[in-house]
Amino acid sequence: MFGPPSPLSKSRLRQRRSPSPSQTPRARAPLGLPGKGCEGSDERGPMDLEPGASRPGVFRSISAASTAQSTMGLSEAELMSAADALAAATQAMQQETAKATAARQHLEEQSRRLEAQLAFANQLLQPLVQQPKHVLMPAVVPWSTSIRQTVHIAPLRQLPLAKVVPVAVSTPRSPTTPKADLRSLTSSTLPPASASATSAASATSATSATSASTPPTPSSNRSLPSPVSKTAGVSVGVQTVQSEAQDTKFLQLLSQAIDLAVPISDADGVTAVKEARDRLIEAISQGRAVLSQEQLAPADAQRKRLHNIYQDLKGQLRVYCRVRPLSAKERQGGEIEALNIDRSTLEVKPGDVFEFGGVFGPSSSQEEVFQESRDLAQSALDGHNVTVFCYGITGAGKTYTMYGTPQEKGLAPRMMQELFEAAEGVRVSGSMMELYNNCLVDLLRPIDWQGRQNPALGLKLDKGKVQVEGLVKEAAESAEELQEIFQRGLEQRAVAAHAMNVQSSRSHVVFTVYITRETGGEIESTSKLHFCDLGGCERLKKIEVKSWDTDRQLETIEINKSLAALGDVIEAIARRKKYIPYRNHKLTQLLQDALGGTAKALMCVNCSPAQSSIRETANSLKLANRAKRVVNQVEPQTPRTSRSISSGSGKTSPRLHRCCKQVLAQAVPESPQFAWSPIFDTHTHTMPRSS
Ligand SMILES: Nc1ncnc2c1ncn2[C@@H]1O[C@H](COP(=O)(O)OP(=O)(O)OP(=O)(O)O)[C@@H](O)[C@H]1O
Known part of the structure; x- marks a missing residue:
């Protein structure tokens, strides 16, 4: 119409x-x-x-x-x-x-806010009730209707578990107005279910009238489990938000998952840890709608513990290898595939086998790579610094893996999405930097025609945490906002590259997501998630830099220097050396608190399958092999434990020291055969799996 x-x-x-005769005036x-x-x-x-x-x-x-x-x-x-x-x-x-x-969206938003208020009201109410209580709230209904409904609030009960630490609930000394209002709405003398036909309005007056005589629940009784009365839980209104049966079901589910999780340790192996963690995740996500944060807290603590063990078993520096397909141009030029790929191994030439946490062949999708990496987003939310690197020669597929295309999104956009899907009660912001010829450029700030910025970025280490002075960090409320920041950075990179006459593959780009988790107004943890798209590592001869082109020579030398510095840092950490040479390059200084220490990292070594690149590919693989042996510490990056042992920047607390000793005792033994060498060696580079 x-x-x-x-x-x-x-x-x-x-x-x-x-005109027709039947026509009317x-x-x-x-x-x-x-x-x-x-x-x-x-x-x-x-x-x-x-x-x-x-x-x-x-x-x-x-x-x-x-x-x-x-x-x-x-x-x-x-x-x-x-x-x-x-x-x-x-x-x-x-x-x-x-x-x-637009009006509908606005109303939906209001509806969501109401829902949050209802949840908040429940939280306020729970410490005050002993018997199942009823409260009249404007129910969350479709935007087009305006019916008021009665909502049934179930009582707070403790987890039926000896292992679960009872959560102390503080009683407000002088209840504030909203709390007083809520209390005035509670009643244990509401009409039975047969009266459900009565209107919501009459229920309101009945509730208010009876509530006046209901004394507030004494706080001393709150720690005792409430007697479960079958009749007391009957709701007057239409919608029952939470029934006792539901409540008990979710608490049982949680307690079973916790029972299973508590005895699990790294000695049980990756599969057992993962199963126990997944069961907890499932129980928590089911219970989230009906249980309070306090009730979920013990399960969440176990979930965090198991998630961390799982990550550590998978390797705190996880190394994947991804081999791109030969391009049409390469095929036309007679290029052949030189690599032999298995699920976790890569054979460069007969006998030269590299083993990694995962090997993704030319037909692997972006989703497959993401599925193997998505856990790291949760680690970042749990307070660990995380770095995701893409490393390899020019044209090996680093950018494709990191950013992808609009149709085939890469690791960074997918992990950003994951962050916001899993995040609750966190503040997120983002920054983006380019490191070119040992100079840091803020990609969220304008540059002049010579590619300079005022003030220039400076690096400093503050209590074991890397601070970039003058860096712009922009807050993001959603994954889309974060991606918009990221996209703007990429656009600015093109401008900067033009101003400085840089080829994209001659610089490193670091996009950082900052995560702050707060509980009750106090900072619980802060962490960073770096996405590093590293410049291509080539030999000058291979990329045919002309002798007169000093700029290109300098770029190549600088990039190789930075990658060598990164290799040295990784090797020093793997060999558990006292001195870690972070200061040798800005790249390693920048990543100091996100490499080693308590941080987790994922290095994706990108390879071209082409026969003509075999030597560079082998060198990339050798750096990745060194990286694989990094052993980290075990405490998350809370403000209390921000000093990193491996950085040598602070004294070790006795507790941290004990943890370290335990972890290091389980470390993979050193092996000199993996020493860094620019010359391709011919032995087998396989490593025992950390699990
Ligand atoms: N896994 C893959 N599947 C399909 N195409 C790929 C894959 N990896 C890379 N490509 C394609 O190969 C080409 C080179 O990839 P890309 O630009 O990501 O390389 P790079 O390592 O980032 O190069 P540079 O160092 O120059 O930035 C691109 O056209 C990209 O679309």
Whole structure:
């Protein structure tokens, strides 16, 4: 009905020119846009709305136009005018539809807020009730209705578990107004279910009247389990938010999952740890809708513990290898695939086998790579610093793996999405930097025509935490906002590259997500998630840098220097050396608190399958092999434990020291055969799996 008006053909117009005897005078009503010709007319067509309808102008216009169109005997000009009026009415309706959609979204948002308020009210109420209570709240209903419903709030009970630490609930000394209001709404003497036919309004008055005589629950009784009364839990209203049966079911589910999780340790192996963790995740996600944070806390603590063990068993520096397909151009040029790929191994040439946490062949999808890495987003949310690297020669697929394409999103956008899906009660912000020729550029700030910024970025280490002075960090409320920051950084990178005459593969780009978790107004943990797209590592000879092109030579030397520094740091950590050479390059300084220590890292070594790149590929694989042996500490990055042992920047607490000793005792033994060498060696580079 509201689509674009169909054009009237001349023959149809001619047919309609002569008036029909059945035509009524009211069909000749003046035509026009809303508020013009139709204004003040008493004529009402079949589509007219009653006076007082929400959009009278629009509907009058549609009505007049359609009446005229359906009536014989109008002149061509009048019919054309009718068509115009219809078009105008259609447009007006579309605008109204857009407004209605916006209004609907607004109401949905309000509805969500109400839901949050209801949850908050429940939390306030729980310490005050002993028996199942009832409270009248505006129920969360579809936006178009305005029915008030009675909501049943189930009582707070403790987890039926000896292992679960009872959570102390503080009683407000002088209840604030909202709490007093809520208490006045609670009642243990509400009418039974048979009275459910009574209106919500009468229930309100009954509740309020009886509540006055109900004394507040003494706080001393709150630690005791409430007696479960079958009749007391009956709700007066329509919607039951939480029943005792539900409550018990979820608590049982949680307690079973906790029972299973508590005895699990790293000695049980990856599969057992993962199963126990997944069971907890499932129980927590099911219980989240009905149980309070306090009730979920013991399960969440176990979930965090198991998640961390699982990550450590998978390797605190996880190394994956991804081999891209040969391009059409390479195939046409007669290039052949030189790599032999298995699920976890890669054979460069007969006998030279590298083993990694995962090897993704040319047919692997972005989703497969993400599935193997998504846990790290949870680690970042749990307070651990995380770094995701993509490393390899130019054109090996680093950018594709890290950012992907709009159709095939890479690791960074997928992990950002994951962060926001899993995040609750965290603040998130993002920054983006480019490291070119040992100079840091803030990609969220403008640069001048020479590629300079004022003030220049400075690096400093503050209590074991790396601080980039002058760096812009932008807050993000959603994954889309974070990706928008990231996208802006990428655009600025192109501008900077132009100003500095840099090829994209000659610099490192670091996008960082900062996560702050707060509980009760206090910072619980802060962590960073770095996405590092490292510049390509090539030999000068291979990329045919001309002797006169000193800029290109410097770029290549600088990039190789930075990658060598990264290799040295990784090797020093793997060998558990006292001195870790973070200071040798800005890249390693920048990543100091996100490499080693308590941090977790994922290195994706990207490879070209081409025979002609085999030497560079082997060198990339050797760095990755060194990386695989990094052993980290076990405490998350809370403000209390921000000093990193491996950074040598602070004294070790006795507790941390004990933890370290335990972890290091389980470390993979050193093996000199993995020493870094630019020359391709021919032995087998396989490593025992950490699990
Ligand atoms: N796994 C893959 N599947 C399909 N195409 C890929 C894959 N990896 C890379 N490519 C394609 O190969 C080409 C080179 O990849 P990409 O630009 O990501 O390499 P790079 O290592 O980032 O290069 P540089 O160092 O120059 O930035 C691109 O056209 C990309 O789309």
